[in-house]
Amino acid sequence: xxxxxxxxxxxxxxxxxxxxxxxxxxxxxxxxxxxxxxxxxxxxxxxxxxxxxxxxxxxxxxxxxxxxxxxxxxxxxxxxxxxxxxxxxxxxxxxxxxxxxxxxxxxxxxxxxxxxxxxxxxxxxxxxxxxxxxxxxxxxxxxxxxxxxxxxxxxxxxxxxxxxxxxxxxxxxxxxxxxxxxxxxxxxxxxxxxxxxxxxxxxxxxxxxxxxxxxxxxxxxxxxxxxxxxxxxxxxxxxxxxxxxxxxxxxxxxxxxxxxxxxxxxxxxxxxxxxxxxxxxxxxxxxxxxxxxxxxxxxxxxxxxxxxxxxxxxxxxxxxxxxxxxxxxxxxxxxxxxxxxxxxxxxxxxxxxxxxxxxxxxxxxxxxxxxxxxxxxxxxxxxxxxxxxxxxxxxxxxxxxxxxxxxxxxxxxxxxxxxxxxxxxxxxxxxxxxxxxxxxxxxxxxxxxxxxxxxxxxxxxxxxxxxxxxxxxxxxxxxxxxxxxxxxxxxxxxxxxxxxxxxxxxxxxxxxxxxxxxxxxxxxxxxxxxxxxxxxxxxxxxxxx
Numbered sequence: 001x002x003x004x005x006x007x008x009x010x011x012x013x014x015x016x017x018x019x020x021x022x023x024x025x026x027x028x029x030x031x032x033x034x035x036x037x038x039x040x041x042x043x044x045x046x047x048x049x050x051x052x053x054x055x056x057x058x059x060x061x062x063x064x065x066x067x068x069x070x071x072x073x074x075x076x077x078x079x080x081x082x083x084x085x086x087x088x089x090x091x092x093x094x095x096x097x098x099x100x101x102x103x104x105x106x107x108x109x110x111x112x113x114x115x116x117x118x119x120x121x122x123x124x125x126x127x128x129x130x131x132x133x134x135x136x137x138x139x140x141x142x143x144x145x146x147x148x149x150x151x152x153x154x155x156x157x158x159x160x161x162x163x164x165x166x167x168x169x170x171x172x173x174x175x176x177x178x179x180x181x182x183x184x185x186x187x188x189x190x191x192x193x194x195x196x197x198x199x200x201x202x203x204x205x206x207x208x209x210x211x212x213x214x215x216x217x218x219x220x221x222x223x224x225x226x227x228x229x230x231x232x233x234x235x236x237x238x239x240x241x242x243x244x245x246x247x248x249x250x251x252x253x254x255x256x257x258x259x260x261x262x263x264x265x266x267x268x269x270x271x272x273x274x275x276x277x278x279x280x281x282x283x284x285x286x287x288x289x290x291x292x293x294x295x296x297x298x299x300x301x302x303x304x305x306x307x308x309x310x311x312x313x314x315x316x317x318x319x320x321x322x323x324x325x326x327x328x329x330x331x332x333x334x335x336x337x338x339x340x341x342x343x344x345x346x347x348x349x350x351x352x353x354x355x356x357x358x359x360x361x362x363x364x365x366x367x368x369x370x371x372x373x374x375x376x377x378x379x380x381x382x383x384x385x386x387x388x389x390x391x392x393x394x395x396x397x398x399x400x401x402x403x404x405x406x407x408x409x410x411x412x413x414x415x416x417x418x419x420x421x422x423x424x425x426x427x428x429x430x431x432x433x434x435x436x437x438x439x440x441x442x443x444x445x446x447x448x449x450x451x452x453x454x455x456x457x458x459x460x461x462x463x464x465x466x467x468x469x470x471x472x473x474x475x476x477x478x479x480x481x482x483x484x485x486x487x488x489x490x491x492x493x494x495x496x497x498x499x500x501x502x503x504x505x506x507x508x509x510x511x512x513x514x515x516x517x518x519x520x521x522x523x524x525x526x527x528x529x530x531x532x533x534x535x536x537x538x539x540x541x542x543x544x545x
Contacts (some may be wrong), residue, residue, distance in 0.1 A: 305464060
């Protein structure tokens, strides 16, 4: 019996007790809670990662939409189809104004279109020859010995030049006439002889007329036609005029006759109280201490709309150093319209940088363009565009009214300041809840960082709301660069700066660049040393200072 009872007891010991079963249940529940928390943390991490990836995808989509717009879309930044200021902030008044508005018609001025100029090369043999005879007037032909009139006794070809005129090419032969007294020849042992004098050439020993160099310069710097294309066009006309020859003509004539005018323009520019500045990249293949792939810089400085004389000056620099504007503007005191580049903000205290509201606005227009097409009309960035459109609209209204500079300053303080304050209150609010790496976040950040500079236009009525004036002036260089791509040497880049300066200044003052350069190359070589260059400046109202 005892053995049987012990067996039964042993068999029951293999079965879990109630306490053991309860402990196992608690252990199971504890493990499940741990796994739950681990899964929850992992889910949170995955959601955060999904949000980060979604933001990155949205950023990439913005870049793709912007790239498509820059390549295929219009470059205009007008608020076409976007929400205007009145629609956002004065909806009821805007609707009533629309209902009561009458259609306005504007009369467009009739205009005549200039015929296109064809570039003709030097013609093959058989080209008509034009002779310019340099003789003496009748009173100059009087014999100093006997007073008799000296007849012509010979003619001499001083030189033959190539004259290039749009749609016409001819050879110019300078002939100097020689005179002798026949009476003295018969009655005296001394025969007086006089000879006409030909004017000095643009390039000593060269065969290019002023019109030839002016034409090549205008084709390259005003029309964006590289020298290699001009060379090809000459070849099609049967003329062997190499790009190297044309380059030598431009550089020699520019260095000798245009550089003094360029330097005088620079001095006059720095006498103005308000200037605009901009810059763009330039590749120079052969420059000491630099790789051919490295970028140099072309700076532009120009007068503002308040100036009596319009002056545009380009300056070449081998790098993008912050000291470049400081060196060019040494001694200058006044306002300088610029973009947001930090180098313009490191200038001496006598130069007050004025930011560009158009650059601030461009950030918001890009943010609208970067949004999906179906969301653009309701994009928050439209409000930023609407605020800034209101500022630009005020400027246009004051331009039409023709108010004075002092009146404009007072009007800005009264009407523009409240809009600016409301705009930045909105910017600060939106910055708190906008993804900073998005295009909209970038626009908000730019607006905040540039505030102290863009608000400087309130300091003086002569100041402009944007730096678009400088951007328009640098555009011809940018267009030309797309065609000729690079400069071969630093000297060539400096020569380009001189030509662009004079050509753009002439255009700003309503002058024909070809006629202006032809006049300079015709008159400058025949002037006495030390002669003033002011009458050859390419600005109508430029006076000696």
